[in-house]
Amino acid sequence: MAASKAWTGQAHVPVGVVCGGSRGIGRAVSLLLAQRGCRVTVLSRNEDSARDTVASLPGDGHVSFRCDVSKDQDVQKTLKPSRKSVGISLILDALLLRTRPEDMVSLLHTNLLGSMLTCRAALRSMLHTKDAAIVNIGSVVGLKGNAGQSVYSSSKAGLQGFTRSLAKEVASRKIRVNMLAPGFIRTDMTAAVTEDRVRSIPLGRFGEPEEVARTALFLLESPYVTGQVLVVDGGLQLACKDGSVDCL
Numbered sequence: 001m002a003a004s005k006a007w008t009g010q011a012h013v014p015v016g017v018v019c020g021g022s023r024g025i026g027r028a029v030s031l032l033l034a035q036r037g038c039r040v041t042v043l044s045r046n047e048d049s050a051r052d053t054v055a056s057l058p059g060d061g062h063v064s065f066r067c068d069v070s071k072d073q074d075v076q077k078t079l080k081p082s083r084k085s086v087g088i089s090l091i092l093d094a095l096l097l098r099t100r101p102e103d104m105v106s107l108l109h110t111n112l113l114g115s116m117l118t119c120r121a122a123l124r125s126m127l128h129t130k131d132a133a134i135v136n137i138g139s140v141v142g143l144k145g146n147a148g149q150s151v152y153s154s155s156k157a158g159l160q161g162f163t164r165s166l167a168k169e170v171a172s173r174k175i176r177v178n179m180l181a182p183g184f185i186r187t188d189m190t191a192a193v194t195e196d197r198v199r200s201i202p203l204g205r206f207g208e209p210e211e212v213a214r215t216a217l218f219l220l221e222s223p224y225v226t227g228q229v230l231v232v233d234g235g236l237q238l239a240c241k242d243g244s245v246d247c248l
Contacts, residue, residue: 183233
């Protein structure tokens with residue numbers, strides 16, 4: 001999942017586009033952008049969920065589209081009228097030896113290629129806007145790895161390299177590109193994660209989608225920050241295997 005924001009030429013109305021914006025972190029980002037006066041475009045594979053999310057947002061002018069970001073034709077068709085950008089997350093956990101090649105390809109297409117396609121489509125319009133920014137949503141496991149998530153971790157590690165490289169490519173055009181790396185966030189995608197994992201988090205709890213959304217907004221609105229990866233994990237990267245932090 002990723003988010004972007006840019007100013008339109010119409011009375012400086014900020015436009016926010018959130019792919020995967022119908023649930024979890026994406027929904028929280030959509031709500032926060034709407035509360036800040038943005039016109040929000042919600043993209044999702046589930047058209048009904050996207051429509052329901054738009055109906056719940058404060059303000060006017062919000063729209064929703066069904067979009068599979070792993071398919072370039074979908075991305076081009078969807079982002080041409082909405083004129084802005086983003087990506088979506090797919091979690092698929094399994095030991096590498098038990099992961100089917102087709103599942104590897106599907107995950108990489110969605111998490112990595114999907115972000116590339118949506119960012120490329122968005123940049124065509126961002127080049128002509130003021131104060132444009134992209135925030136890709138990665139994962140802390142893309143930075144530190146995790147057993148049973150080798151393919152997912154690879155897709156998020158690749159997203160980090162893509163984000164930093166793209167930031168250098170477009171900085172001269174005043175477009176900023178950053179990435180968030182959340183840890184355990186309380187969404188339906190982490191519902192199967194056992195509560196005993198809380199012991200490995202120094203702050204002692206899972207994060208909330210709204211907390212990640214506020215951090216995404218910080219990156220969208222920070223005019224002198226680009227090419228950065230901001231970790232939002234409650235200190236998870238600091239922890240040892242037993243949950244302590246004194247092994248660093």
